[in-house]
Amino acid sequence: NAGVTQTPKFQVLKTGQSMTLQCAQDMNHNSMYWYRQDPGMGLRLIYYSASEGTTDKGEVPNGYNVSRLNKREFSLRLESAAPSQTSVYFCASSALGNNSPLHFGNGTRLTVT
Amino acid sequence: TQLLEQSPQFLSIQEGENLTVYCNSSSVFSSLQWYRQEPGEGPVLLVTVVTGGEVKKLKRLTFQFGDARKDSSLHITAAQTGDTGLYLCAGDNTNAGKSTFGDGTTLTVKP
Numbered sequence: 001n002a003g004v005t006q007t008p009k010f011q012v013l014k015t016g017q018s019m020t021l022q023c024a025q026d027m028n029h030n031s032m033y034w035y036r037q038d039p040g041m042g043l044r045l046i047y048y049s050a051s052e053g054t055t056d057k058g059e060v061p062n063g064y065n066v067s068r069l070n071k072r073e074f075s076l077r078l079e080s081a082a083p084s085q086t087s088v089y090f091c092a093s094s095a096l097g098n099n100s101p102l103h104f105g106n107g108t109r110l111t112v113t
Numbered sequence: 114t115q116l117l118e119q120s121p122q123f124l125s126i127q128e129g130e131n132l133t134v135y136c137n138s139s140s141v142f143s144s145l146q147w148y149r150q151e152p153g154e155g156p157v158l159l160v161t162v163v164t165g166g167e168v169k170k171l172k173r174l175t176f177q178f179g180d181a182r183k184d185s186s187l188h189i190t191a192a193q194t195g196d197t198g199l200y201l202c203a204g205d206n207t208n209a210g211k212s213t214f215g216d217g218t219t220l221t222v223k224p
Contacts, residue, residue, distance in 0.1 A: 004155070033211075040122075042201065042216035043156070058211070090155050101146050102203070102212060104155030 006105035013081045013112045021076040023091030030096035032074035036087040081112045117215035125221040134218045136202035137184045143206045145185045150199040192222045
């Protein structure tokens with residue numbers, strides 16, 4: 001099993017450009033998440049989807065949109081990239097319920113110039 | 114907002130030494146996870162602790178959940194160079210599994 005797969009691995013954008021980060025999981029998990037990781041700031045939740053058909057804002061949702069396309073796929077869109085969105089983005093999934101651990105992809109390193 | 118504070122932020126030790134990393138909060142969590150992350154990869158789960166006072170061992174790693182379920186520690190015995198990485202704790206107290214992460218401890222084990 002591949003687990004959680006993210007594409008692309010690297011991306012450079014100019015300010016104002018748009019892009020979509022893709023994420024797919026093959027573990028039949030109900031919940032999916034998007035985090036960003038910045039130096040000294042740990043992992044911060046952008047958006048999550050507790051189950052297919054639902055999405056909710058996390059800690060830092062401004063400037064992002066998400067789509068839970070189906071149970072397997074959860075995409076993150078930047079409509080108008082800003083330098084403050086330079087970060088490493090991680091997608092994760094978990095089974096529904098208390099104490100379910102997160103399974104992470106290997107990240108997308110995004111640079112906005 | 115629930116905060117998890119990890120200490121120390123950075124730790125550099127020689128191979129063979131012991132170390133302890135701490136994860137503290139003023140909030141109560143139903144469970145707490147420890148993850149390890151290597152450069153260029155996503156975090157990987159090490160352990161989940163659920164019961165107050167619980168102690169779990171994973172080879173040379175010992176994890177403890179505080180009695181009040183507000184804090185946790187990770188102790189590594191006889192550290193090896195392969196233990197080098199970023200250690201993250203994450204607390205969960207919702208059914209949706211929306212975890213709160215600490216800022217991490219970067220461990221470097223020198224040969």
